[in-house]
Amino acid sequence: MVRIERTTYQNEDFPNLVAKLDAYLSDTDGDEHDFYHQYNGIENLNQVVVAYLNEVPVGCGAIKEFNPTAVEVKRMYVSPETRGQGIATRILTELEKWAEESGYKSCILETGKRQPEAIALYQKSNYQVIPNYGQYVGMENSVCFKKDLT
Template sequence: MKRISVLIDIAPATPYDRAVIELCAEQQAEIEARYPGAGEAPKGIDPQIDFLVARIGDEAVGCGGLRPLEPRVAEVTRMYVRPAHRGQGISRRLLQSLEELARTRGVRTLRLETGDLQPESIGLYQSSGYRRIPAFGPYIGNILSLCFEKHV
């Protein structure tokens, strides 16, 4: 099999950026398809989230965000890569870039939530050094949620 390298640009974006809005809508549609009727999807995008968008050329292919939780603690949220671009290491690069952003902001602990039906996400987080923790914040009591944490 021939291996192809692609140039991925990861840059900051606001919650109001068109690419962020489109990617987050796609992410929520995919979550609803995996967990039909599991609950109401969040309305809108939290304006406190600092986003990074991954692009190949002019095409936005993925995003992820950091939401402050408490001093020196933030949540990795809204991680998503379009299906056609999965398997190219984009999620891992986004996660590493979010960790770097967190460190520059004085964040020392990152938390995140994913669902029990998302083995690819679970694998990414565990292989990136995140460890399982009890549910936090809005995920407490949600039996489908798996929460993770990493000290950066």
Template sequence: MFHIIRTNSDNPHFRQLVSELDKDLAIRDGDEHAFYAALNTVDTIKHAIVLYEDALPVGCGALREYEPGIMEVKRMYVLPEKRGRGIASAVLTALEDWAKELQYKKCILETGKKQPEAISLYHKNNYTVIPNYGKYAGIDNSVCFEKVLD
């Protein structure tokens, strides 16, 4: 059974999962990894989720305010052996619920074209593709999404 906790970037399980994410992204992104890594530091994240299965941390995600009214989804990850079981959708839903509680109206995010599982996840969870925003504008490997929270 799944158990979700709300935490922050000081949580050792969150940091452990993000470390695994970064290893995966270093392989997928290749030469572009340094650019993305600089945009994805976790030292000051106030809103992080860790999903546990039988006391084992298996998935995570985070929110960071992009601008008033808009939260950016960051650091989404599920252990490879646990994928395909709804864990990422559960983490994403928990993040959206938290954003709504905090009175945010929209979630945005960026993922890479080399992460087809992530693109599929966001489509499945009713995110729509938007023009690349902020530091991702003009970056060919990036795909940006948004979802209006109801």
């Protein structure tokens, strides 16, 4: 059974999941990993969700304010052995719901072109490709998305 918990960066399971995400991204991003990593600190992420499968932490995600009307989706991860079960979709849906409850109108995010599973998730979830924003402008490996919330 999957349980999705709303929490903060202080949840003890969140840093452990993020460490697994960072190890994965270090492999996929290669030489660009240090550039991306500098923008992915977890301190002060106060809207975090952790997914538990049979009470074992298997996935996470977070949102943080990007501007007064939009949040940025950060630190999305599901452990490889539990992928394909809809857990990432449940995490993303919960983050979108939380953003909407908090008064935001849209979600934006950046992912890497070398992460086809992530791109497929966002496309399936009705995110649209947008021009790279902020620190991702000019980054060849980055693809940015936006979804308007209802």
